[in-house]
Amino acid sequence: MSTGHELAQVNIGRMLAPLDSPVMKDFMDGLDEVNAAADASEGFVWRLVGDDGDNATGFRFYGDEWLIVNMSVWTDAASLKSYVFGPAHRPFLQRRREWFEHLAEAITALWWVPAGGRPTVQDAEKRLTLLREKGPTAASFTMRTLFEPPA
Template sequence: MSQPVLHLAELNVGRLLAPTDDPRVAEFMAALDRVNGLGKRMPGFVWMMEGSGEPGTGNTETKIDGDPQFVSNLTVWESVETLEHFVFNTVHRAFYERRAEWFEVLGRMHFVMWWVPAGHRPTLDEALERLKHLEAQGDSDHAFGWKYLKEAQAWKTHGCAQVAAE
């Protein structure tokens, strides 16, 4: 019997320093369509949770705990390598490296990955449960960060500092 095909889901959450229409986050908001559009065209991209589709909003309309500044990015990729390539080897990296200009340091886990069967589209609730599990239990097959994946390498030179979590 063959093994089911698995894809890599990831959730990244953050709290903006200001509301989405504030000039302090304008550069970030203006880049969302470009960066997300690039992601959707990348080899290995499978799916992205999206908001209303209004230009310049990305998925910022999907709130966490009713907080309009708490935003999320939830995507599915064919493999670790394809996600890692997008995160660290495209224009995404420039915005990732500047995240402190637009986002608060949460002081807790804000990023999680897990394997899903091909064709599965995780919900935000499912993803937040995985994030809570990672925070409470640490890396496991159920929920993990970059360091759990032997094939992931770029995060070692470009990843978050421990204080910001992985």
């Protein structure tokens, strides 16, 4: 059943070292494979890519050159969860502390967008800020506290 909405997600990470450093090598070497798995996943709609049509590591978040952003749109939360905890992405998730600082505040936010809508990095900054300030609401929430799409 289509609701006329799709699920947008953003997650950020503060790198421990520059992208071209030995610390980040395994992360960068696996990024194309992980992105290709997302692109091929059931329920995948769109992901933020750079001008070269590749990964989005050139985007900055909150104006911080050490924060990188991942943003995508999915048909539903179940599809997103299946990918995030699936065989291609889970190993990256398990190794995230090798590449990224532990941040005390929220680093992932979800929200509903009209079908066909593509969020901007600025939209994502607003949603993550809202989640950090207000906690989960229908406007910005987490995988643990999901909200239904608007009627």
